[in-house]
Amino acid sequence: MPPSSSVTVSESNGLTFLDVSNSFASARVSLFGGHILSYVPKADGKERLWVSPHAYLNGERPIRGGIPVCWPWFSDDHGREKGALPAHGFLRTQVWKLVSSEDTEKGTTITLSPSFTRAEGFENDCTVTMVIAVGEILEVSLITENTGVVPFNFNCALHTYFQVDNIQHTQINGIEGDYKDKLDEWTLKPTPMPYTITGETDRIHLAPIEKAEIEVDGSVFTEVFSQGNDSLVVWNPWQGAASISDMDPFGYKHMLCVETSLTQGHTLAPGESHTLQQNIVPQ
Known part of the structure; x- marks a missing residue:
């Protein structure tokens, strides 16, 4: 089936891209990774997603930036040794x-599916579908359906990298409660108020937070709505970006990850499905 009139297909360095342009917004999706790379609403013409200028766009490694899809586990929570x-x-x-x-x-609505959903570490019968709706807002839905005869447990996330002008002039609104601090042996800590980023940050907020705001220079730039999540992850590598091969040493100044996540384990019975959804709403 040919793509709709608003979708253009192109290839570069062995990767296939879908470029969407309609009266509301433009977007770019890589079929490698089912990875959204860009979302620019035409109301203000400002990019909402950040992609590292050193990202691998040749299929050799996961793409740094945009909206990576984490599934069926988050980070290294797969029950085996790290790595x-x-x-x-x-x-x-x-x-x-x-x-x-x-x-x-x-x-424009685009529906994608991965090549396979069974691999080492996860050998259950299921389907995964991603539905991307590009309009005045960007709606991303990751749908997992158990097509087998036994229940299974999984985690997932939409690991979104948001574009910000200056991380030191950025504040997050709407997050409350406790978080697990990966940088301090997963110690449970209260959410800071006001929520600003002043150093390396890697936090799992343990609540199904439905709405968060990214405020830049005193004005809300983007709203993040989440459904089907049990957590919200906030990450910025700060000066640790210098040790990440596919990041610019100063790239941390212009990005902030706010990730709609399922990190505490979700069980799907046979015939059941789960939808993890993130809506990106420009302001």
């Missing part, structure tokens, strides 16, 4: 296929 299996699962390093695309009154 024994790919961090964040195996969907972000395989080629997805375009199932369908459609132009609607609200924009």
Whole structure:
């Protein structure tokens, strides 16, 4: 089935890209990883997603930036020694296929599916579908359905890198409660108020937070709505970016990860499905 009129297919360095342009916004999706790389609403023409200028865009490694898909585990929570299996699962390093695309009154809807959902560390019968709706807002839904005869447990995340002008002039609103601090042996700590980023940050907020705001220079730039999550992850490597091969040493100044996540384990019975959804709302 050919793509809809708002979708253009292109190839570069062995990767296939879908470029969306409609009256509401433009977006770019890589079929490698089922990875959203750009979202620019036409109302203000400002990019909402950050991609590292040193990102691998040749299929050799996961893409740094945009919206990586973590599934069926988050980070190294796969029950084996760290590094024994790919961090964040195996969907972000395989080629997805375009199932369908459609132009609607609200924009463009694209449906993708990965090449496979069974691999070492996760050998259950299921389907995974990602639905991307590009319009005045960006809606991303990751749908997991148990097609087998036994229940299984999984985690997942939409690991979104948001573009900010200056991380030192950025504040997050709407997050409350406790978080686990990966940088301090997973110690449980209260959410800071006001929530600013002043150093390396890697936190799992243990609540199904539905709305967060990214405020830059005193004005809300982007709202983040989450559904189907049990956590919200906040990450910025700060000066540790210098040790990350596919990041600019100063790239941390212009990005902030706010990740709609399922990190505490979710069990799907046979025939059940789960939708993890993140809506990116420009302001």
